[in-house]
């Protein structure tokens with residue numbers, strides 16, 4: 029670390045000394061720039077929040093009536109002496125990379141991000157990741173191991189639809205588990221709504237409202253109480269957070285087939301340990317090649333890793349001839365903070 033670093037690590041979170049503000053701090057601070065509304069990045073108790081406009085609905089639903097200033101992507105604002113702008117991270121609705129410019133130096137703090145594959149596969153529920161040129165890039169590494177390579181989303185969604193169709197024909201409901209902010213909407217946007225009715229858990233319904241209000245198209249969904257026809261419920265796709273497993277709420281669907289959609293499902297053991305019928309590998313984080321592509325596209329000569337497989341990523345970056353290090357953060361990675369985080 030050097031004295032003129034634009035971002036440093038502090039006990040309360042990542043801090044920009046030149047602008048006197050924090051980025052996704054985990055303890056209460058005066059001014060917080062927020063990359064996205066997942067709970068490990070957007071916490072309670074800050075004096076003022078700055079975030080992307082599309083994330084405002086989810087932020088307010090989670091944090092109440094906080095002092096929130098919003099920006100469009102690419103719209104600059106000066107905070108202290110620093111020019112701050114937000115750029116798409118492709119992770120969830122309103123997710124942003126934060127570009128900081130001060131005295132000719134540019135740093136980008138990317139929060140969590142998802143990059144489209146080489147075949148142009150994108151998350152249809154938010155603005156796709158855009159690489160931003162910088163001197164120093166601060167990156168996550170949630171799936172920073174070579175074993176993590178995502179198949180195209182349309183192939184995964186075809187598997188989800190096949191599973192749902194087969195269950196519906198057998199008269200069983202399909203309980204599809206995914207984190208309520210981000211993953212659930214991505215699943216809903218990708219399923220074939222002609223197969224049967226779609227039921228969502230209350231936690232998912234609340235976030236859906238924010239997505240629809242921001243102009244994201246999702247299929248028609250119902251709450252469980254709105255479907256009285258038992259036969260119809262047996263054809264339903266039920267989208268709910270993983271925490272409902274084994275609950276009275278989930279038992280209303282009888283002998284449903286259950287599945288979990290997460291990047292962690294790449295490891296077969298993870299599905300077996302949880303005794304799930306199916307695991308669908310679908311993540312809102314970059315896979316190993318995606319992280320490498322994203323980092324290279326920034327042109328940064330120095331990279332700082334925040335969370336995930338830090339040591340593996342730092343070693344790989346050093347092998348590429350880059351200056352690399354890491355910040356110790358309290359970001360949860362995928363599913364570490366289950367209700368909050370996506371997978």
Ligand SMILES: [Zn+2]
Nearest residue numbers: 064066140370
């Ligand atoms: Zn996140």
Ligand SMILES: [Zn+2]
Nearest residue numbers: 140359360361
């Ligand atoms: Zn995160």
